[in-house]
Amino acid sequence: MSSAREDIMERLRSALRDSPAVPEIPRTYREASGMSAEERIEMLVDRLVDYKAGVTVVDSSGVAPRIAELLNGAASYVVPEGIDGEWLAAAEAAAPGRRRTDSAQSPLSVPELDAVDAVVTGSAVSVAETGTIILDGSPNQGRRAITLVPDHHICVVGAGDVAGILPEALRRLDGTRPLTWISGPSATSDIELERVEGVHGPRNLDVIIVRS
Numbered sequence: 547m548s549s550a551r552e553d554i555m556e557r558l559r560s561a562l563r564d565s566p567a568v569p570e571i572p573r574t575y576r577e578a579s580g581m582s583a584e585e586r587i588e589m590l591v592d593r594l595v596d597y598k599a600g601v602t603v604v605d606s607s608g609v610a611p612r613i614a615e616l617l618n619g620a621a622s623y624v625v626p627e628g629i630d631g632e633w634l635a636a637a638e639a640a641a642p643g644r645r646r647t648d649s650a651q652s653p654l655s656v657p658e659l660d661a662v663d664a665v666v667t668g669s670a671v672s673v674a675e676t677g678t679i680i681l682d683g684s685p686n687q688g689r690r691a692i693t694l695v696p697d698h699h700i701c702v703v704g705a706g707d708v709a710g711i712l713p714e715a716l717r718r719l720d721g722t723r724p725l726t727w728i729s730g731p732s733a734t735s736d737i738e739l740e741r742v743e744g745v746h747g748p749r750n751l752d753v754i755i756v757r758s
Contacts, residue, residue, distance in 0.1 A: 575713065576711060576713065577713045577714070578710070578711070578713070578714060579674070579675065579709075579710025579711045579714060580710070581674065581710040583705060583706075583708075583758075585674075585710075586674040586705075586708045586709070586710050587603060587674075587705055587708060587755060587757075589674040589675060589710075590672055590673075590674040590677060590703075590708055590755065591603065591755070592677075593674070593675070593676065593677025593729075594677050594730065594751075594753055596677065596730075597677055597729055597730025597731070597751075598730055598731060599730050599731060599751040599752065599753055600616075600750070600751070600752040600753065601752075601753045601755065602752070602753070602754050602755070603755045603757065604754060604755070604756060604757070605756070605757050606756055606757075608756075609632075609633050609702060609754055609756055610632060610633055610634070610635050610636040610637070611636050612754050613633055613634065613636065613637055613666060613700060613702075613754070614636035614637040614639075614640050616664075616698075616700050616752050617637045617641075617644070617664060617666075617700070618640075619663075620644065620662075620663035620664045620698070621644065621663055622644045622645075622646060622661070622662045622663055622664075623637075623644055623645060623646070623662055623663060623664040623665060623666060623696075624645075624646045624647070624648055624654060624659060624662045624664075624665050624666075624692050624696060625645060625646075625647055625648070625665070625666050625667070625688075626647075626648055626649075626667060626685060626686060626687055626688025626689070626692065627647055627648065627649040627650070627685060627688070628684065628685020628686045628687075628688070629666065629667070629668070629686050630668070630686060630702075633666065633702060634666065646658075646662060648688055648689060648692045653689065653691075654692070656691065656695060659691060659692060659695035659696060660695050660696075662696050663696065663697065663698060664696055664697070664698035664699070664700060665692050665693055665696040665698070665699050665700070665748075666700045666701075666702075667681065667686065667687045667688060667692070667693055667699070667700075667701055667702070668684070668686035668687055668701070668702050668704075669681055669687065669701050669702065669703050669704075669707065670682040670684060670687065670707065670718075670719065670725075671707050671708075671709055671715045671718045671719060672703050672707060672708045672709065672715070673708075673709055673710075673711065673712050673714075673715045674708055674709065674710050674711075675710060675711045675712070676712065676729060677729055677730065678715075678727055678728065678729045679701055679703060679727075679728045679729075679753065680715065680719065680725055680726070680727055680728070681693060681725070681726040681728070682719060682720065682723040682724070682725055682726075683723055683724045683725075683726075684723075690724055690726050693726060693728075693748070694726075694748070696748060697748055697749050697750060698748055698749070698750040698751075698752070699728075699748040699750070699751050699752070700752045700754070701728070701751065701752070701753050701754070702753075702754045702756060703753055703754065703755045703756065704755075704756050704758070705755060705756060705757045705758050706758050708755070728751065730751060731748060731749055731750055731751040
């Protein structure tokens, strides 16, 4: 068996010796959008609204009040352990005791996550052209499970983290990290072209874009 295998492998190596197995791929696509910060924000908002996400653009002082407003009807919510505490100050003041924290030392189970109404996270990078928000599992974003199980995701996006097009975003990411790509609330039309929401993740997505 070993001899036959080596014979086959040698034939393959001989056949590929004169040309590479994968030809060189031309990289002629756009690598930069040339858009200003305001243009990137405007395009991202347009795409997210088209995807039926809720979008608010605020200054840094407006993050906590907006989160509190979005959590007004939630009996409980979960956050990653690295979340910015100032983001939650108004929500805590309005109704203390609702927050649950997911950490590496004390991760919440799927039934526990399913019992909470919402999740609040930060984000790594966003792509304006595609309306995509990317999470990379950093401390202010947490495990992928906490953003997929609760029915309402409130995601904070820094204006400085909004890239114009995908190649710009990819240069900011570490491909070895667990990346979650979000383009609007979870929805599918696979079955008889009927739109069904909440199949693969949160049914509701609210994005807060924070100007630098």
